[in-house]
Amino acid sequence: MTHPEPASEDLLRRMAPQVLGALLRRYGHFDAAEDAVQEALLAAARQWPEEGRPRNPRGWLIRVASRRLTDQLRSEAARRRREETAAALTPRDAFVAPPPGEDRAPAEEDTLTLLFLCCRADLPAAGRIALTLRAVGGLTTAEIARALLVPEATMAQRISRAKRRIRTSASPFGTPADTLACTAAGEQEQEQEQPGERERAARLADVLHVLYLIFNEGYTATSGRELHRADLATEAIRLTRAVHVLLPDDGEVAGLLALMLLTDARRAARTGPDGSLIPLAEQDRTRWDRDAIAEGVALVSDALTRTPLGPYQLRAAIAAVHDEAAGDEDTDWAEILALYEVLVGLVPGPVERLGHAVAVAMVHGPRRALDLLAALDDDDHLAGHHRLEAVRAHLLEMAGDRAAARAAYAKAAGLTLSTPERRYLLSRAARIAE
Structure with missing residues (x-):
């Protein structure tokens, strides 16, 4: 049975990284999985307006994308020698359709898996950020180029190179929890784990940077007729919350979440009835989200008192000073x-x-x-x-x-x-x- 609502652009954009993460978790093959997801999204845009939206849109998209992907993998395998293909396949490559009603990994886990995959240490830093904004944030190449202040052609090359690196890499995908787990137990083991800790810190820094860029694009779109892209800002906050659950004692994760909450709290007051921009000094502060401000202030205050100081905590502290002022003249x-x-x-x-x-x-x-x-x-x-x-x-x-x-x-x-x-x-x- 289906719902009467057709496919909406916001819904499809929000689900795209979830579906891509699910496919990567099962099969790998980043480039092929991304193509399959795009085909599934196009199929939804065509079919749902006529047939109605499925009760489980994400499950529908995963099934359709899985069929597209396995068809493509089988077609490619047919062009190779049968024994070479058999040797190269792993259990992840063999598609087994899950029975109806089988529990799947939650959408949040799939999106986080995709997020941390794109921020792998074997990718150049610029490529990690660009690819994540494309795959997780759903931004176009032009939007990413503007967000990172580089030419569009340069950004297209970065994304292509990052995809090629993932395609040819033999390193495992892993889960976010696996990636961020600290396994050192004693002082000697900690000493041995220093390279891994550096990799973990670098990957986490890239993840936070990408989430910040996704939020910024949602809070103030770099192009178009609307000032906000609320779906992007909301998704960035949701993902940052998920990372905070994984790393509750990391001050910079808490700082970034606080910064997003303190900034997004002003969203309702940033535009007039006609969509026009209202600067901070002229906003009606009674329209600010006081619950979000209280949560953000609590997060950054706690982080500043018990964790090493970092840039996101400082940015959040600046936002908190603005948000706690009764009026612009009181800042x-x-x-x-x-x-x-x-x-x-x-x-x-x-x-x-x-x-x-x-x-x-x-x-x-x-x-x-x-x-x-x-x-x-x-x-x-x-x-x-x-x-x-x-x-x-x-x-x-x-x-x-x-x-x-x-x-x-x-x-x-x-x-x-x-x-x-x-x-x-x-x-x-x-x-x-x-």
Whole structure:
């Protein structure tokens, strides 16, 4: 029996990584599994509007994708020598359809398996991040390129290379719990496990970075007519919660979850009835999600008191200062600046330095902050990016240089691919011209 609802784009996007994770857990063959999932999603988009949505959409997609994948594997095997194929096959490669009603791994486990697979240590760091954003986040190559501030062609090459590396690698997939388990028992064993611990830390860092990027794309879409992609932000929070369950004592996991909650708590107040962007200073704070803020503050407060300090904890602490202020005029910018000073010391990246410049402007005035922005003009990641010009325009407006601010707002509007951001920036430019 089916439900009358047709296939929705959001539902299919949300289930794609779950289905891909399930196929990889059973069969491996990343490239072939990804193709099979795409075929299953297309079949759903065609069939569900006419036949109705299945009671178990995920199970339906897994079955259809499994058939596509096994057909493809059998076709490939037929072109090889029978004995070579038999020697190469593993139990994972042999498809056995699960009987009706058989318990399957939960969707969360399948998605986490896919997440940690894409962040394997034998992949280049840039490839891990790109592939995960594609497979788990469901972002297009163009969206990933904009999120990581690199050319689209470069990003396409990274994704292709990462897929080839996974296809030719003989290393096992493993589960998230296996990947993150710390097996050292004594001091001597811990010493022997140091390379494994470094690999674990590097993989976890990549996982957190990717989840952060997925959340950011959901909270402020880099292109399109909508400011938010709530499905991506919600999925990023859900996955980060799952990692937090695996690693409840990791301060950076807790910090990232806190950061997402504290940031997403403002979502309802970020747009007007017409979808227009409302900046933080002008938002109706009664519309903020106080439960999410309370949870985020509790998480970051606990992490800061009992775990080593890390960048996500600092970012969450900055978000908490904003969220706990009764109004924009009550924001403790001196505390935010102090937190940014520590953050830039740990992570001197362009985005962190940009946020630091804004805090400097609020404490010491816009002129000093504009000097800091000048040092970012030659940064390859920010050059020609609308964020840099938007911040410059805001600081110039604060400094009273209306003509320069108007020009910077207009330039920023021409650089963004987000319709709400473009409209907001153009409205700021128009307001200055009045």
